[in-house]
Amino acid sequence: MQCLIAWPDCPKPGRKLHQKDFLLSTRSMASKTPVGFVGLGNMGSPMAKNLLKNGYPVIATDVFPESCKELQDIGAQVVDTPGEVAEKADRILTMLPSSPNVIEVYTGPNGILKKVKKGTLLIDSSTIDPAVSREMAAAAEKMGAVFMDAPVSGGVGAASLAKLTFMVGGVEEEYNAAQELLTCMGANVVYCGPVGTGQAxxxxxxxxxxxxxxxxxxxxxxxxxxxxxxxxxxxxxxxxxxxxxxxxxxxxxxxxxxxxxxxxxxxxxxxxxxxxxxxxxxxxxxxxxxxxxxxxxxxxxxxxxxxxxxxxxxxxxxxxxxxxxxxxx
Amino acid sequence: MQCLIAWPDCPKPGRKLHQKDFLLSTRSMASKTPVGFVGLGNMGSPMAKNLLKNGYPVIATDVFPESCKELQDIGAQVVDTPGEVAEKADRILTMLPSSPNVIEVYTGPNGILKKVKKGTLLIDSSTIDPAVSREMAAAAEKMGAVFMDAPVSGGVGAASLAKLTFMVGGVEEEYNAAQELLTCMGANVVYCGPVGTGQAxxxxxxxxxxxxxxxxxxxxxxxxxxxxxxxxxxxxxxxxxxxxxxxxxxxxxxxxxxxxxxxxxxxxxxxxxxxxxxxxxxxxxxxxxxxxxxxxxxxxxxxxxxxxxxxxxxxxxxxxxxxxxxxxx
Amino acid sequence: MQCLIAWPDCPKPGRKLHQKDFLLSTRSMASKTPVGFVGLGNMGSPMAKNLLKNGYPVIATDVFPESCKELQDIGAQVVDTPGEVAEKADRILTMLPSSPNVIEVYTGPNGILKKVKKGTLLIDSSTIDPAVSREMAAAAEKMGAVFMDAPVSGGVGAASLAKLTFMVGGVEEEYNAAQELLTCMGANVVYCGPVGTGQAxxxxxxxxxxxxxxxxxxxxxxxxxxxxxxxxxxxxxxxxxxxxxxxxxxxxxxxxxxxxxxxxxxxxxxxxxxxxxxxxxxxxxxxxxxxxxxxxxxxxxxxxxxxxxxxxxxxxxxxxxxxxxxxxx
Amino acid sequence: MQCLIAWPDCPKPGRKLHQKDFLLSTRSMASKTPVGFVGLGNMGSPMAKNLLKNGYPVIATDVFPESCKELQDIGAQVVDTPGEVAEKADRILTMLPSSPNVIEVYTGPNGILKKVKKGTLLIDSSTIDPAVSREMAAAAEKMGAVFMDAPVSGGVGAASLAKLTFMVGGVEEEYNAAQELLTCMGANVVYCGPVGTGQAxxxxxxxxxxxxxxxxxxxxxxxxxxxxxxxxxxxxxxxxxxxxxxxxxxxxxxxxxxxxxxxxxxxxxxxxxxxxxxxxxxxxxxxxxxxxxxxxxxxxxxxxxxxxxxxxxxxxxxxxxxxxxxxxx
CATH class of the missing domain: 1.10.1040.10 (N-(1-d-carboxylethyl)-l-norvaline Dehydrogenase; domain 2)
Structure with missing residues (x-):
């Protein structure tokens, strides 16, 4: 039975990915609109790579320049702030350590919501308090954007292998759009209900x-x-x-x-x-x-x-x- | 998967047993030596009936005369005390509410160990402290008898249907002898180790x-x-x-x-x-x-x-x- | 020994206060600058009354008009918002049910910090998370004001009798100024350390x-x-x-x-x-x-x-x- | 306030007692009947010494010969078994590590109750399950003796200084007789109710x-x-x-x-x-x-x-x- 938690003996993520791995996918990029990604840590980095691998142009940012550099080397466009990501992409994923980071990245002075375009789909895969997810969703709605929470089960290995499980909360009509991206990074995507229920x-x-x-x-x-x-x-x-x-x-x-x-x-x-x-x-x-x-x-x-x-x-x-x-x- | 706990929707025990149900089995009694049974409560009574049904002559006793009467009506021989049971049977089962009852039935003034014959197999299916099981085993050993603990999972329904699970602790060489009787009353018999491990x-x-x-x-x-x-x-x-x-x-x-x-x-x-x-x-x-x-x-x-x-x-x-x-x- | 918790058999607050009770004190008002009070509930109302009784002009507000009316009848000046209180008084007490109320009253669109004068002393007697107290203190400091937390022990009876105990956290230099007001409402005032330690x-x-x-x-x-x-x-x-x-x-x-x-x-x-x-x-x-x-x-x-x-x-x-x-x- | 628990900084028990410390008291022994003492461990030994010091002839026993030797050197009569103590004394104290020891000392083959004289007062200062105290009391009563539980608070220091607190359970009429002995060894003796309530x-x-x-x-x-x-x-x-x-x-x-x-x-x-x-x-x-x-x-x-x-x-x-x-x- 597939298990949602990190499994220690799961197959190793395999060899390090190099730019050539992405050749085929970058060729098909023309037909896909860019996806934003904020938070390139141990989990976010392999998740963003899997988007690239699936042919999505990625606009990324992180507070640590080294994390950005690694992703840039394999084809991502790196920008300085979450706000700039929001200017260039209308689908954005965030993967951050805890609630205060999420609040800063969305509502801070250089945050996503300062520059977000109407109709943008925002998917937060951080594990945080569902009440914060709901606050972010309300703030996004004011700007005409849609926020969904989609925390993951599975560790770094599962992230590299695109074997994560996503538990998704948010408006049901937007679930298909979210699912399209999440299936590039995970093996299971479960719809849980309104915003916050993924976290729950x-x-x-x-x-x-x-x-x-x-x-x-x-x-x-x-x-x-x-x-x-x-x-x-x-x-x-x-x-x-x-x-x-x-x-x-x-x-x-x-x-x-x-x-x-x-x-x-x-x-x-x-x-x-x-x-x-x-x-x-x-x-x-x-x-x-x-x-x-x-x-x-x-x-x-x-x-x-x-x-x-x-x-x-x-x-x-x-x-x-x-x-x-x-x-x- | 077979589950060891009482299951509320298991098939009802069916119609009440009458003497004729036991005709066939009593015919074969000649070839089977009697089995003693002490404790004819909600659980003990259907267990003893299943022994009768399997052709074992049963020598039974209980502190409540009504419980004895019911079993007598379908063929069991009823005696007054656990000691008398021990005089007439060299395999005895006990099914009692708690530790003090077990201590009384085995070591009390009219208890089994006052009259037990050398080599008798004693099987206690009560759920009690494993330390008491070990004490009883030590006391039995002094009299040349063998004591095993064999608590059950499954409720009254499972007892009636001979679908109990027995977890058995005791000397391994005697396990086969115990198993022969226990399979008349249960669907699973698991050997757990030395005396007390069934309770554990x-x-x-x-x-x-x-x-x-x-x-x-x-x-x-x-x-x-x-x-x-x-x-x-x-x-x-x-x-x-x-x-x-x-x-x-x-x-x-x-x-x-x-x-x-x-x-x-x-x-x-x-x-x-x-x-x-x-x-x-x-x-x-x-x-x-x-x-x-x-x-x-x-x-x-x-x-x-x-x-x-x-x-x-x-x-x-x-x-x-x-x-x-x-x-x- | 004086005990900090509400004590059920403490003397009843006595007869309802009428305007004449405040005659003497209002005479001396000229020499005292006004004190603001936000939150006129079961606890806040008798606390504000004790300030009036001690001769302090009180500028008060509450979301419930009836609570305001009662205080107005005995001499307080009632205004519409916490912000207006902050315009008229440079010492303000707040007594609110929980953290979200405190955040709203201080940092909301009509909040104290929107209109606060430099050098104003803000004392919050609500019982809330010390982390929120520290946030409020930081926000107040940006506006040049000083925030202290001063939660109370003692119930409605103690509040009426000015027998509360205040546990005060904040900058030590401002403690004397706070103490002057708090002793009008309580029998014990204990300085606990930096902002948040009163709550702690x-x-x-x-x-x-x-x-x-x-x-x-x-x-x-x-x-x-x-x-x-x-x-x-x-x-x-x-x-x-x-x-x-x-x-x-x-x-x-x-x-x-x-x-x-x-x-x-x-x-x-x-x-x-x-x-x-x-x-x-x-x-x-x-x-x-x-x-x-x-x-x-x-x-x-x-x-x-x-x-x-x-x-x-x-x-x-x-x-x-x-x-x-x-x-x- | 006197505190019932061992207190680490209480005055040290002072110099070791020698036989001459007991000269005065032994002179008055003629007028006092002997007291039995079973269990000469860290606590029992200083307790027995305090009985000697107060002029009571002591008949003692312990499983460790060295413990007996030490007490013998300062005037106690040492015997081999609890049963022998019971033959020679009609007031007996016991101080043992745990329930099984108490059961053995009272009801074992060489136990007190095998030889106890009618009317003997038995005081157990061990800390054990009150149910065991009640069992011992019932067994003693069958032999015409009286059993009381009297566990102590206070450690080795308090035992040496006769500063223990005794919590006593048993028949109220016998309490005075018990108190006479216990005050030689403790500063507080509290009557708690029927047998077992001292332990409780x-x-x-x-x-x-x-x-x-x-x-x-x-x-x-x-x-x-x-x-x-x-x-x-x-x-x-x-x-x-x-x-x-x-x-x-x-x-x-x-x-x-x-x-x-x-x-x-x-x-x-x-x-x-x-x-x-x-x-x-x-x-x-x-x-x-x-x-x-x-x-x-x-x-x-x-x-x-x-x-x-x-x-x-x-x-x-x-x-x-x-x-x-x-x-x-």
Whole structure:
């Protein structure tokens, strides 16, 4: 089953792309109008490359000149500000680290909305608070533009291979236009509802993932201490009602599965810091909508403590190790 | 996939059994030695009937005379005490509500171990603390008998239909002998390891189930409040890393699935009280082995509060309702 | 010991104030420059009255005309917008329900900062996110004005009696000027540090209060179920290391103390909704500063669930009742 | 205020006691009947010495011969088994590590109850599950003896100085007889109610203490990260409703108070392991009485994780350090 989260053993992105890879596609550029791209980080850069590869002229910008240079070398036109991108393109993607960046890029003094043309399609793939997505959509609407949120699941590898999953929120009539671009960069594009629901879907999935992972870690640890063989316990859970993605696909107890972070000292995978960030969004969103999330909230606290106790850069399944009594104690 | 937990829409146990149902089997009784059965409650009674149906002479006892009478009417021999059962049978099953009952039935003044014959096979299907199972095994060993724990998954319906799942802990050499009897009463028999590991497996599964259920309820509720359609959200979770048994097989949000308790005002299914009892065992076991179970422990507290707030007899998926703001507030 | 939280049995605010009450003070008005006041709700209205009573001319505004009318009747000058207040007064207090209101009143199109005079002292007594206080302070500084946060402890009764406690954050040099006004409305004024620390102090205190209250409720309930007399248990805790404000001053178990909400079916006091709001601020603040607050976070979730289960308007010590098994179960 | 918990800076127990210290008291022994003492560990040994010092002949036993030797040297009569103690004394104190030891010493093959004389007063100062205390009381009653539970607060220092606090449960008519002995070893003796309530009081106090300590640690950490000075924050809390023993007497943030473990790298004081043990008793007791303790339960899990993460032997206030992000991260 296709899984929306970064998968550590997915095929490597392969050799570095060179300009010649884009020869064929640039030939067909004449028939495609340019696409703007703001935010050329670890995720944005391979996403923009996949647009180029699919024959779209790309007008790009980023605060780091090196990121721009790399994309320029393979055919993108680089400009100085998000506002200039908006002058030259009527379809724009943004991929930014967090809410304040999104607010700046859209509504700041050199922002997209200062120069946006009527009818422009704006797609934000950042993972942010859905309330900010809705604010941006309202601001865009005032300028006659359309804003959609389209956060992704899948890590850098999936971005390079155009295997991302996009969860899209926004006006349904514009979904087809968005889908045309997103399918160049992803394997799954799911329409979720009005603006903000793409973010909501991602936040919800990752919260339940976090709960399932800690729950599986606790359960595997308890079972082992009660004398059960870890592989047998996993097998029993997976044929029973305890089954979940963390038990059957990404088991956190070393020795149960191969090709997962727990088989590799919790290297790679989905870092505890990133999970803590997503749970922070879930927490804020729940607080602001007055929704009780007792387990989600405790999961957030646990990953937050782990970040302070040396697990920040390990895969989030290292919670198994965090909870486990050390050998010899 | 076969699921170990009581399933509310499973086929009804069918018509009441009468003596003639057992004619064929009683004819073959000559070739089978008697099996003892202590504890003829909601679960024990249909289990004992399935032994009779399979041709085993049954020597039974229970503290409630009515329960004995019913079994006597269809061919069982009824005696007064567990000790007497032990005098007449060298394979004995016990199915009792909780640890103190098990201790009494085995080691009490009229208990099995007062009269047990050397070599007797004792199988306890009660759900209790694995530490008590180990104590009983040690006490049995002193008398030259063999004790195994074999708690079940599946409710009264599964017991009647001989569709239970048994998780068996005990000496491996005796497993075949136990399996012969247990397959008369269940569809799955899983060997888990030394004495107590059957209990451990059941406790572990139900703890992870409880965590997954509350997590799913929180997630569905949060998503709905963020504007997602419940069916769509469930679909997204189930194709993603948030997937778990509670999201894809027993979804707690009304309107997402049919044939589950959430579609029927949380009637039937697996009661909150029973889940709270199993989580109490998980909690005690974890405390006594010094194992941290932060989410398991919080899940326990949540179901415990629910028992006090009017959800005791509803299906445990009613945690969705418990967490949800009431209409009109 | 003076306590910062609303105290249910504090002396009633007494008879309604009439214009003659202000005769003496208005006579001395000539020597005092006007003070602006924005937000004449349950708390703001008695606070503004105390300024009048102390001889300060008050320039007031509120979105509800009735609130303005009442204050006008006793001598305040009413204007239409926060901006107009800022034109007429160089010391302004604001008392608003939440962050968005504060942002609107300060930075909105008719906001204070649109018309503020250089050197104006702005004091915000709303309880909001300290990050918003810092934003307002930065925006005020650009206009040459000074912003301080000064949230209060104490309810409507304390506001009427000028017995509030103010926790003040802001530039230390301006503290004396702020203190002069705040002492007209409160019994304690505590300087906490730079802008935002007043909010921080209030949030911290209320988070620890919430934890102590739930902890006391759990402890009293457990002790009672273990056979202890509630009064005796409270006495033992209060002479021991379990002692806290919730055990010795505001005990949540009925029958232990008089004059507290638990003695009056949890009427009056500090509502569960308000506590949930303050814990939401603590939660957001902790999330945004990446600070783990496991118990604070769980306390938040518990009060949030209580709001949905019918305890919204009861005193927050009703958590004792929420956790308790009902009679007859 | 006298505090029931071990206090790290209490006066040292002073010079080692020698036989001559007991000369005066032994002279008066003729008029006092012997007292039995079982369990001469870190706590039991100084307690037994205080009985000797007060002129009571002591009949003692312990599984470790060295412990017996030390007491023998200063005048106690040493015997081999608890049963022999019961033959020679009609007032017996026991001070043992945990429930299984208590069960063995009272009901084992060489146990007290095998030889106890009618009318003997049995006082158990171990900290154990109150249900075990009740079982022992019932077993004693069958033999015509009286059992009381009298767990202590205060550590080894308080035991040496006869400054312990005893929380006593048992038949009220026997309380005076118990008090006569206990006042030789403690400064406070509190009657709590029927058998088991002494344990209940201790468990309840320590649970609330644990909650208050973690809550204080979270609050101090959050406040510091929000820019508050730790000493000022403590002062504000202590004059407000956040006040508790952990904030005003044993503050966990370094630099706030002197003479507490937080001022000494969390050395000394009350170890995390011991707190986790007491919370385990609270947890088991709550589970067995079906009492929800959400915060108590989470506090238990946090101290349990700390034990596995290197905090086992630090004072329990080191939870402040556990939750805090390390410098430089």
């Amino acid at each position: 879907a991602k936040i919800c999935n990752n919260m339940l993932l976090a709960i399932g992972m800690i729950g599986t870690a606790e359960t595997m640890n308890l079972g082992i201490r009660l004398g059960l063989d870890p592989k047998l316990l996993a097998k029993i859970l997976n044929m029973s009602s305890g089954r979940c993605w963390s038990s059957d696909t990404y088991n956190p107890a070393p020795g149960v599965m191969e090709g997962v972070p727990s088989a590799n000292n919790y290297q790679g995978g989905f870092g505890t810091t990133l999970m803590a960030k997503d749970l922070g969004l879930a927490q804020n969103t729940a607080t602001n909508t007055k929704t009780p999330i007792p387990l989600g909230s405790l999961a957030h606290q646990i990953f937050r403590v782990m970040c302070s106790r040396g697990y920040a850069n390990k895969d989030f399944s290292s919670v198994f190790q965090f909870l486990r009594e050390e050998e010899g104690q | 497996a059941k406790i572990c599964n139900n703890m992870l189930l409880a965590i997954g259920m509350i997590g799913t309820a929180e997630t569905m509720n949060l998503g709905i409040r963020l504007g997602l359609d419940p069916k769509l959200l469930a679909k997204i979770l189930n194709m993603s890393s948030g997937r778990c048994w509670s999201s894809d097989t027993y979804n707690p949000a009304p309107g997402v699935m049919e044939g589950v308790p959430s579609a029927n005002n949380y009637q039937g299914g697996f009661g909150t009280t029973l889940m709270a009892k199993d989580l109490g065992l998980a909690q005690n076991t974890a405390t006594n082995t010094k194992t941290p179970i932060p989410l398991g422990s919080l899940a326990h507290q949540i179901f415990r509060v629910m028992c006090s707030r009017g959800y005791a007899n509803k299906d445990f998926s009613s945690v969705f309702q418990f967490l949800r703001e009431e209409e009109g507030q | 102090a209030k949030i911290c205190n209320n988070m620890l209060l919430a934890i102590g209250m739930i902890g006391t409720a759990e402890t009293m309930n457990l002790g009672i179920r273990l056979g202890l007399d509630p009064k005796l248990l409270a006495k033992i805790l209060n002479m021991s290391s379990g002692r806290c404000w919730s055990s010795d001053t505001y005990n949540p178990a009925p029958g232990v103390m008089e004059g507290v909400p638990s003695a009056n079916n949890y009427q009056g006091g500090f509502g569960t909704t308000l506590m949930a709001k303050d814990l939401g601020l603590a939660q957001n603040t902790a999330t945004n500063t990446k600070t783990p607050i496991p118990l604070g976070s769980l306390a938040h979730q518990i009060f949030r669930v209580m709001c949905s289960r019918g305890y919204a308007n009861k005193d927050f010590s009703s958590v004792f009742q929420f956790l308790r098994e009902e009679e007859g179960q | 009081a201790k468990i309840c106090n320590n649970m609330l203490l644990a909650i208050g300590m973690i809550g204080t640690a979270e609050t101090m950490n959050l406040g510091i990260r929000l820019g508050l000075d730790p000493k000022l924050l403590a002062k504000i809390l202590n004059m407000s409703s956040g006040r508790c023993w952990s904030s005003d007497t044993y503050n966990p943030a370094p630099g706030v108070m002197e003479g507490v473990p937080s001022a000494n790298n969390y050395q000394g004081g009350f170890g995390t392991t011991l707190m986790a043990k007491d919370l385990g008793l609270a947890q088991n007791t709550a589970t067995n009485t079906k009492t929800p303790i959400p915060l108590g339960s989470l506090a238990h899990q946090i101290f349990r994780v700390m034990c596995s993460r290197g905090y086992a032997n630090k004072d329990f206030s080191s939870v402040f350090q556990f939750l805090r992000e390390e410098e430089g991260q």
